[in-house]
Amino acid sequence: MGKLNIVGAINSALSEEMERDRDVIVIGEDVGRDGGVFRVTEGLLAKFGPERIIDTPLSELGIIGAAIGLAAYGMKPVAEIQFMGFLYAGLEQVFSHAVRIRSRSRGRFSVPMVIRTPYGIGIKPPELHSESSEALFCHMPGIKVVVPSTPYNAKGLLKSAIRDPDTVLFMEPSRLYRSIKADVPDGDYTVPLGRASIHQEGRDLTVVSWGTMLHRASEAAEGFDAEIIDLMTLKPFDEEAVLTSVKKTGRLVIVHEAPRIAGFGAEVAALVAEEAIEYLKAPVLRVAGLEAVVPMARLEDYYMPSLERIRKAYEKVMRY
Amino acid sequence: MGKLNIVGAINSALSEEMERDRDVIVIGEDVGRDGGVFRVTEGLLAKFGPERIIDTPLSELGIIGAAIGLAAYGMKPVAEIQFMGFLYAGLEQVFSHAVRIRSRSRGRFSVPMVIRTPYGIGIKPPELHSESSEALFCHMPGIKVVVPSTPYNAKGLLKSAIRDPDTVLFMEPSRLYRSIKADVPDGDYTVPLGRASIHQEGRDLTVVSWGTMLHRASEAAEGFDAEIIDLMTLKPFDEEAVLTSVKKTGRLVIVHEAPRIAGFGAEVAALVAEEAIEYLKAPVLRVAGLEAVVPMARLEDYYMPSLERIRKAYEKVMRY
């Protein structure tokens, strides 16, 4: 057991899984000598050599496309896409191939790979380094989408993702990479995919969030008797956990960073509108990014859900 | 005034807009000599010549990418993507560029182009010819998403789309292309973007749908006093029309073809859960595609919302 931040936790998951399974390899831009632009793969090249930690050309489509072939043949590629905004180039490979090959071949071939990518506002970078596009992927049957929020679950979820027989998108909250340090067991443990965690129990109000926003949603919950659910896996998501909590509290606020319209929050709200409406005491609110292109540094604080906006939503549902 | 099917209506919109504005050009695979694989551009090459009806290489990314430059420079490209499933290749061009250039250049440049593409199950084709991925696009601020459902609105909406200053995705229901023939005015008229149409008035139950499914949702409504809303524009969608109707009926069923999870129906349900929950008498139901890869011909009827599934949903909400 040692204190690790999320970067360290992911590094340790990669390292342990690579020791455990010779077929696990890491591919991506700058993952080798440079150790990744966020240093997530630091030290792995020295440990595992250039046949397993592989710097690729600047070619997101190529990375995902080749990873599909690698995985289908029997490797277990963990592909790093340097920023989520650049994953759009590989989207067709994911949507039209990775997640369909099992179905298209009726089980003969499959694509057990992991796509790791940092997402979200976090590092005051140039444009397109701050996307959080989970909703797009959550709409596509066949993929799994995972978003850790702490060093502990980052390590445990990544291990599950690597061992999973399906294609998993693993979205790493860049804003949290180094901001939380916490106890993480040294050895092997996993956090199962598809199950949410009750980040905090409460009676009056259910808050659903994930990744970066989970922490802000929690902070905003001070003074409320809020039950906070960390979804962790967005696809397939733990519908049961959400429904159980909402049935108890009668109130639901969803907090995410991506634009509100057709964001993943809509799915959570729609689920509840369908299956627990009779328990609801208040409108289901979403606090989310605005209907706007994710801005550069100067305006990003205005775009993201602020503590104040979140708190207002909690207050509003509590008035019912 | 003459009877036209949707193919004819779109053809006439293109033809009239090209006469009206010299900058309008059509680009895409097989749009010229062949008149498009669905014959939507039939006859346009003869009328407007190869400088305005332009066959391109097989290159969806290139089509959208070049159209961005064409539009920014002052042309008005209408780009045909042969099937929606192949638009994934151009998704980064749409998401990272087309819809952001106005914002990135603070208004100096913009990309007024139209992407036309047939969507949905309809022609018993090979794989990936049956996608309905509207939800992905609806999540991206900066784009407009339009889905006609009749020859009349196909022509009027496409004209509005071509004249619109923003990037518009125009999704054509391939299943309806030739199945509905109706009166369409010969000359100029437009149907405004952003406004829904009340396809049928009713008191007991609001049905929201668009494109192909609108017709099935209507058919299933026989025997119900249903108010049927044809959204027509999915982004930005007519929130007001939905809310007004739901406030009246107290019941809502959304019908679409795309997979349910994180589909656009979730947004409609979430809106109502947020803004009209106190009017709801029943759960908000979605009838949608299954959590599965869109199947090929043999199984597609099991995948799509059937009359029976839709009716069951209507019956269910009516029990409240």
Added chain:
Amino acid sequence: MPVNIIEKIEVKYLQIINEKGEADPNLIPSVSDDEITRFFETIILARAFNQRALSLQREGRIGTYASILGQEASQVGSALAFSVEDWLFPSFRESGVLVAKGYPMWMLYRYWAGDERGMKCPENLNIFPMSVPVGTHVPHATGAAWAMKLKGHRKAAGVYFGDGGSSKGDFHEGLNFAGVFKAPVVFLCQNNQWAISVPRSLQTAAKTIAQKAYAHGFEGIQVDGNDAAAVYKATKDAVEKAKNGGGPTLIECFTYRLDDHTTADDASRYRAKEEVEAWRAKEPLVRLRLYLEKKGKWTKEYEEGVTKKAQESVDAEIKKAEAYPPPDPADLIRYTYAELTPRQKKEMKESGWGS
């Protein structure tokens, strides 16, 4: 110091047997008469498969189908150059490749009838499901080949795509990776001169598709795609090279699509009859027949026998395909993930399907 030439590239063209059945004396020793006989017989089989697929489509017994007529040499010649442990990545117009590899024809018919089970490749073969989005499967072959190399397996991958496919970014990124990682992969472009209605000349300004390989640092070669011997030899050499660590090769098979693009197409809208007829004269079977005849290995009776056997076998396969029980609707959901998700279980239940 001034204007120097820093790189020279030459693109080669290979033909072994010409339209008249005349063989190049220097090259023909690399292909045996037995092999040529095999091309001949396999092309007849592939053609029988194809002919029946077209008529099944007309009768509404299968869906839209993409004919291989005219391209059989490209497909059969290349397919036979791969070993059974190699991995192949076909596009939708590769029935000839699959037939040549012994892929069960009844499964192909089922596939074209809209049944995904037809693409469940038998365990003794390694053929990926046909790729429908053009060119997008090119990187998969690179990836699989790269995996072979990483695992130290002496195998190769082969990937088939059209002239249209060579315009896609996927093609280039796939080739570039293969060049960088020296992946044992053979890129087989079936340049049939048309991408639906778009002629090769409007697909790219490059003189050949073969030369696109040099953008990625390895050899590209154009072969007479109607000459099964040339296609076979070029592919065989490329497969050998790949297995010996020499990296990838791009082979442009210069051929022609004699039929409509698919059964949903009408090629007379966009191309001249004369062009089609000129190419028909070069079609792949005639030259093999002439060659074998000269060698005393062809008789009318022999060909009739081969044809009859092919037709019988195709008939039997069609029977098998059509007798096959319809797919279980639950399949639709079942193969999405390795295991059903809770939501899928719910959907199965609501649909009244067993899980």
Added chain:
Amino acid sequence: MPVNIIEKIEVKYLQIINEKGEADPNLIPSVSDDEITRFFETIILARAFNQRALSLQREGRIGTYASILGQEASQVGSALAFSVEDWLFPSFRESGVLVAKGYPMWMLYRYWAGDERGMKCPENLNIFPMSVPVGTHVPHATGAAWAMKLKGHRKAAGVYFGDGGSSKGDFHEGLNFAGVFKAPVVFLCQNNQWAISVPRSLQTAAKTIAQKAYAHGFEGIQVDGNDAAAVYKATKDAVEKAKNGGGPTLIECFTYRLDDHTTADDASRYRAKEEVEAWRAKEPLVRLRLYLEKKGKWTKEYEEGVTKKAQESVDAEIKKAEAYPPPDPADLIRYTYAELTPRQKKEMKESGWGS
């Protein structure tokens, strides 16, 4: 009939002034001393801009910044070859191009400080916002150039990207369209030998990036990217050719990134000091100085004067940038669509922003 050579490609390399300031006697007449003086002075300005950007970043006054040190000849030489009515499509590492075109430096500083208003190109120029997703802007230049051709405007487009960018499918699809439609566009690859930590040799197995043009049927040329005269001449020729209907050209500027990738990078992690030092000796300013000195057009005082003026102008621009009022938060929403949507109006209201 057998193995024929059907296409020959030669890739040329152009240098006019070498590291010692010696000019090729056959080529130098194509560039005047006035032009060379202009390169010299513009490089000094671009370098002053760059130097100050780096220090502003260190002081936390702007965000992450991508240095152009070492690449000024590639950027300035090419930029000056375009006319004011031409359209340029830079990537994020093209401050030198923008400075050379007279783009307001204060706006660039604001951009790098995270303010989108910095990319609102003044009306007298046609420079697209810098593209951050590498290589993805290549097709835009093709499209704009194609539009120029369709409208009968005698103009050209130029697009800048790195060696890394040449691996993207976007690059290839953009080039392929340009080849097919003979679009008047010049593709300017700034091959600075590195894509962050990935060396050129691992980016592609091709010997040159220039040769990638031939995959798309037009000319590619490699130039000494540290020789402003060579870059200028190659670009000028390509622009002329484009405007005369000759179609596109790919120019590979063979240069070197002397600094870290960006201020967030530490290049010592992945490349040897010696390599950097060897390239430093070839940097673009020295040879121009030597050349001008030989021609009697350089004195120490002259250079000091130019440098001082550059620095003063940069200082004034920084002042202007920092005095500029902060952006209106409503801008965030305002430029998404031509008009606000009802939902956006609501969001504006909820946020307390005027519309």
